[in-house]
Amino acid sequence: xxxxxxxxxxxxxxxxxxxxxxxxxxxxxxxxxxxxxxxxxxxxxxxxxxxxxxxxxxxxxxxxxxxxxxxxxxxxxxxxxxxxxxxxxxxxxxxxxxxxxxxxxxxxxxxxxxxxxxxxxxxxxxxxxxxxxxxxxxxxxxxxxxxxxxxxxxxxxxxxxxxxxxxxxxxxxxxxxxxxxxxxxxxxxxxxxxxxxxxxxxxxxxxxxxxxxxxxxxxxxxxxxxxxxxxxxxxxxxxxxxxxxxxxxxxxxxxxxxxxxxxxxxxxxxxxxxxxxxxxxxxxxxxxxxxxxxxxxxxxxxxxxxxxxxxxxxxxxxxxxxxxxxxxxxxxxxxxxxxxxxxxxxxxxxxxxxxxxxxxxxxxxxxxxxxxxxxxxxxxxxxxxxxxxxxxxxxxxxxxxxxxxxxxxxxxxxxxxxxxxxxxxxxxxxxxxxxxxxxxxxxxxxxxxxxxxxxxxxxxxxxxxxxxxxxxxxxxxxxxxxxxxxxxxxxxxxxxxxxxxxxxxxxxxxxxxxxxxxxxxxxxxxxxxxxxxxxxxxxxxxxxxxxxxxxxxxxxxxxxxxxxxxxxxxxxxxxxxxxxxxxxxxxxxxxxxxxxxxxxxxxxxxxxxxxxxxxxxxxxxxxxxxxxxxxxxxxxxxx
Amino acid sequence: xxxxxxxxxxxxxxxxxxxxxxxxxxxxxxxxxxxxxxxxxxxxxxxxxxxxxxxxxxxxxxxxxxxxxxxxxxxxxxxxxxxxxxxxxxxxxxxxxxxxxxxxxxxxxxxxxxxxxxxxxxxxxxxxxxxxxxxxxxxxxxxxxxxxxxxxxxxxxxxxxxxxxxxxxxxxxxxxxxxxxxxxxxxxxxxxxxxxxxxxxxxxxxxxxxxxxxxxxxxxxxx
Numbered sequence: 001x002x003x004x005x006x007x008x009x010x011x012x013x014x015x016x017x018x019x020x021x022x023x024x025x026x027x028x029x030x031x032x033x034x035x036x037x038x039x040x041x042x043x044x045x046x047x048x049x050x051x052x053x054x055x056x057x058x059x060x061x062x063x064x065x066x067x068x069x070x071x072x073x074x075x076x077x078x079x080x081x082x083x084x085x086x087x088x089x090x091x092x093x094x095x096x097x098x099x100x101x102x103x104x105x106x107x108x109x110x111x112x113x114x115x116x117x118x119x120x121x122x123x124x125x126x127x128x129x130x131x132x133x134x135x136x137x138x139x140x141x142x143x144x145x146x147x148x149x150x151x152x153x154x155x156x157x158x159x160x161x162x163x164x165x166x167x168x169x170x171x172x173x174x175x176x177x178x179x180x181x182x183x184x185x186x187x188x189x190x191x192x193x194x195x196x197x198x199x200x201x202x203x204x205x206x207x208x209x210x211x212x213x214x215x216x217x218x219x220x221x222x223x224x225x226x227x228x229x230x231x232x233x234x235x236x237x238x239x240x241x242x243x244x245x246x247x248x249x250x251x252x253x254x255x256x257x258x259x260x261x262x263x264x265x266x267x268x269x270x271x272x273x274x275x276x277x278x279x280x281x282x283x284x285x286x287x288x289x290x291x292x293x294x295x296x297x298x299x300x301x302x303x304x305x306x307x308x309x310x311x312x313x314x315x316x317x318x319x320x321x322x323x324x325x326x327x328x329x330x331x332x333x334x335x336x337x338x339x340x341x342x343x344x345x346x347x348x349x350x351x352x353x354x355x356x357x358x359x360x361x362x363x364x365x366x367x368x369x370x371x372x373x374x375x376x377x378x379x380x381x382x383x384x385x386x387x388x389x390x391x392x393x394x395x396x397x398x399x400x401x402x403x404x405x406x407x408x409x410x411x412x413x414x415x416x417x418x419x420x421x422x423x424x425x426x427x428x429x430x431x432x433x434x435x436x437x438x439x440x441x442x443x444x445x446x447x448x449x450x451x452x453x454x455x456x457x458x459x460x461x462x463x464x465x466x467x468x469x470x471x472x473x474x475x476x477x478x479x480x481x482x483x484x485x486x487x488x489x490x491x492x493x494x495x496x497x498x499x500x501x502x503x504x505x506x507x508x509x510x511x512x513x514x515x516x517x518x519x520x521x522x523x524x525x526x527x528x529x530x531x532x533x534x535x536x537x538x539x540x541x542x543x544x545x546x547x548x549x550x551x552x553x554x555x556x557x558x559x560x561x562x563x564x565x566x567x568x569x570x571x572x573x574x575x576x577x578x579x580x581x582x583x584x585x586x587x588x589x590x591x592x593x594x595x596x597x598x599x600x601x602x603x604x605x606x607x608x609x610x611x612x613x614x615x616x617x618x619x620x621x622x623x624x625x626x627x628x629x630x631x632x633x634x635x636x637x638x639x
Numbered sequence: 640x641x642x643x644x645x646x647x648x649x650x651x652x653x654x655x656x657x658x659x660x661x662x663x664x665x666x667x668x669x670x671x672x673x674x675x676x677x678x679x680x681x682x683x684x685x686x687x688x689x690x691x692x693x694x695x696x697x698x699x700x701x702x703x704x705x706x707x708x709x710x711x712x713x714x715x716x717x718x719x720x721x722x723x724x725x726x727x728x729x730x731x732x733x734x735x736x737x738x739x740x741x742x743x744x745x746x747x748x749x750x751x752x753x754x755x756x757x758x759x760x761x762x763x764x765x766x767x768x769x770x771x772x773x774x775x776x777x778x779x780x781x782x783x784x785x786x787x788x789x790x791x792x793x794x795x796x797x798x799x800x801x802x803x804x805x806x807x808x809x810x811x812x813x814x815x816x817x818x819x820x821x822x823x824x825x826x827x828x829x830x831x832x833x834x835x836x837x838x839x840x841x842x843x844x845x846x847x848x849x850x851x852x853x854x855x856x857x858x859x860x861x862x
Contacts, residue, residue, distance in 0.1 A: 003712040004828035036705040038839040425797045456800045
């Protein structure tokens with residue numbers, strides 16, 4: 001039946017093939033017969049060898065993984081606008097793949113009986129479906145025409161880097177060619193390159209490429225003083241241009257660059273310099289195709305202009321993380337790199353959010369990451385915890401300033417959500433007016449926590465005192481840190497509360513040294529590695545480091561290392577804590593990657609004997625550090 | 640002893656001449672297999688005595704599926720009209736030429752509804768508006784079981800002193816939290832759809848909270 005929702009469905013469908021080939025009226029008729037399906041994360045839509053359904057599917061929101069075979073290899077990842085489950089439309093046999101939601105998803109189910117006539121009558125639709133089906137890719141346009149989208153979606157294409165055959169993989173190139181004429185001046189060219197953020201400009205005449213000017217040309221010929229900056233392009237360009245046809249594979253492109261020792265290849269219609277240039281391929285593009293490395297990923301993030309473009313890069317970061325863990329690269333290095341990458345993502349989200357605001361910020365501000373992210377220990381995507389502090393402003397501007405930063409924070413929180421950080425269930429986010437304050441307001445709040453300490457205040461301090469600067473003015477963050485340390489020093493009773501809080505986390509093992517498992521809830525019979533093992537250590541590190549008034553180290557292992565330096569007599573224990581923490585973090589990360597979740601809850605049955613022993617050996621350290629704290633900060637010692 | 644209790648219980652029902660309630664049996668059904676109708680009404684205002692329903696939008700929800708053919712949207716002809724609310728719902732008085740009368744619309748609605756469980760956001764408002772309309776037209780009032788997403792949503796929030804709870808969560812709040820598009824907000828059907836998706840996400844959360852045990856209708860009604 002025709003109604004508001006069917007209109008909305010039609011609006012969506014008409015943007016994606018094969019529906020793009022249908023006229024509006026047909027799409028509307030189809031939309032009236034569609035079912036909208038909600039699927040939780042990790043639920044099966046159809047299984048391998050299952051009887052076919054009477055509909056096929058298009059992903060409206062979320063992502064669906066198509067898997068096959070005994071090893072459950074992922075054949076394809078369908079996201080927004082991709083179709084799957086075409087088999088019943090084309091062949092009369094059972095499904096050959098399993099379709100399972102990779103994220104929480106909303107799908108549209110399109111009845112096959114209703115759609116078949118269009119597939120038969122409309123040649124474009126039929127061809128698209130057959131190609132889709134035959135090549136086992138849902139969208140044939142995404143491969144051969146992939147480069148077309150480069151300008152906007154280079155980032156979007158990085159995702160599927162695993163196990164592809166580079167020898168036959170068509171290379172992805174930039175279709176947005178930046179050009180100039182032979183009389184453009186070097187200065188103008190440099191300006192163009194800066195503005196478009198590219199490393200090379202193609203010099204064209206009658207649309208034919210006659211030369212290329214790269215960063216290197218400008219450096220060698222202009223900056224050296226050999227030519228003035230008013231020199232025209234024809235004098236400094238590299239000519240002739242090395243051209244290739246656009247059907248180049250990644251390997252071919254790489255070899256071509258190595259052979260001619262060049263960083264850019266021009267792609268033309270027939271591969272010769274006598275036809276129109278259709279694209280330009282840089283070393284960077286080849287690197288991206290070759291695989292993930294942090295530098296390339298950072299570059300890709302920084303180029304993103306929409307939140308959506310960052311999401312697939314985050315997926316690549318997770319792949320990188322998996323690779324590091326597989327290769328047993330030290331977790332301290334791994335977490336540094338991953339944290340760095342995560343920080344760049346967050347910074348880019350903030351950059352994008354700032355562009356959405358109608359004016360630049362009315363005052364200096366700092367975006368603070370709290371909790372595990374603040375401690376640079378967040379390897380997997382978890383909830384977002386953040387806060388915002390801005391410069392004190394005069395009375396009359398106060399309200400306006402607050403309003404501005406709340407709006408900015410709203411954009412940033414939404415952006416972070418879109419790239420995969422869930423909203424904090426306790427609303428500890430900068431868009432919450434409680435966590436978006438001026439420096440003075442923050443000081444008042446922190447002072448209140450320190451002088452009127454109850455259970456909640458301790459918990460808040462735990463979360464907040466681990467902050468680190470994600471973006472903005474470091475001076476503001478520094479001032480706040482100084483204030484906190486001073487205020488704690490002036491109110492030593494606060495330590496007592498911190499200590500009792502730090503000692504409150506539940507014990508990892510029971511009387512018989514058996515693992516203590518969760519008793520109820522969704523994670524019944526799982527081991528909570530976060531609350532029972534990681535938190536006691538990070539809480540202990542915080543108390544100790546605050547007592548030494550050390551600021552701006554928030555990473556737990558680093559805090560322990562600093563403590564080892566400050567207290568040589570306890571060096572051994574502190575280093576053991578640092579080591580244990582890293583080991584536990586690695587455990588959690590591995591588990592999280594394995595199950596595509598936060599890794600907080602571990603099924604002990606899945607662990608090997610060796611892993612269990614390793615895990616248990618860290619518990620002894622936890623016990624020892626807790627003893628030190630309870631002795632050192634004994635109430636009678638302080639009062 | 641056990642037998643005795645059973646007996647006395649049975650006889651109590653005999654005594655009171657009532658049948659043991661069978662209604663609770665349906666509550667042990669799985670949430671997935673139950674037919675829900677998710678509805679929203681657009682009205683001329685919030686006064687359930689004087690204001691009138693302009694539009695009812697209903698989607699059915701079964702097994703996580705919202706079927707568009709099995710949905711219901713009806714604009715109702717009303718004499719009473721309040722310009723001020725038109726800014727919200729955008730329904731002009733003579734927008735659709737041949738709108739059915741209230742009686743016709745309600746009859747169609749009741750037929751569509753059947754004995755399904757009703758879900759809405761701030762259900763009490765919609766149900767009261769509909770019941771007043773039913774009474775005016777000499778029709779029986781609704782006896783369907785009802786669920787309220789505004790209420791259920793609160794059950795998904797974590798128990799923490801750090802979280803300041805609101806007394807009322809608007810449909811906009813839910814849409815923001817659950818990342819549901821608000822494009823069709825303030826149309827009956829659009830709001831019904833947002834409510835339906837929000838309901839599914841709420842059920843998912845409540846399921847997670849409950850753990851591995853089977854999740855049945857009782858879990859939704861026990862609060």
